[in-house]
Amino acid sequence: MAKPRVMLGGVPIRPFFHGLPQQTYTPLGDGPVLRRSRGRAVKMQHWQRLWQITVSGDGWMGPGLAGLDYTQPLELRCTQQMELHTTSLSTVIPGNVRPDVEPWALAYTGRDWVKTPITWNSATKAVAITPVPGALEYQVCWMPVFTVLMARPTRGLDAGTNVHSWSFTAEERGE
Known part of the structure; x- marks a missing residue:
């Protein structure tokens, strides 16, 4: 199976050509602490x-995102995982999971993190973790997919090295 790629509006970002994508998630709506x-x-x-x-990212060519309609919501599939901590053997993922990458779980045994199987219900986002003897805690991980609104990406070129830089900031649309 091929490694998952960051995708915006169905357009894959290919690390070899477009550069390794750097991804950052920043919470929206948390608001300030006031006194x-x-x-x-x-x-x-x-x-x-x-x-x-x-x-x-920075690569030897741009990612080809100019043909997308930025006036409409776009699907953004990311490869930076999200995770949640639990001591329970069941939990619910608080977000949308990429349909092409199944969630996974790790168990902490006091010394190492070991992978453990899960049962995943994509309709309810419920996860049932297979117990690991002696496990102290678990971490459920997934690659998210977002529905986003955004402006067109920023582009740059270093003519001396022929390196194309690009970036975009998108905001999750919400429900």
Whole structure:
């Protein structure tokens, strides 16, 4: 099976040609911590679990994203994993999982992390973890897919080395 690629609007970013994509997830909507009149902290927020995603790279050619319609939502498939910690053998993934990459789990045995099988229900996002004897905790991992809104990517060229740089910042649309 081929390694998954970052994809925007169905266009794959190929590391050999377009550069290794650097990916950053920044939470949206978490809001600032403000102080009340007697100094008590209050977390101001309107929504949770939405992300701003920044992807960039440098390669010997651009990624070919000029033909996408940036006035419409786009699907962004990322390869930077997300993960959640649990001591339970069942959990629910809080996000959308790439349909072409199954989630996986690791068990911490006090010394090492070992892979352990899971049962995954894509409709409910429920995960059942196969127990590992002596495991202290588990981590469920997945590669996310986002529906995003964004402006056209930024482009650059170093003419001396013929290196094409590109980057985009997308915001998860939400439901």
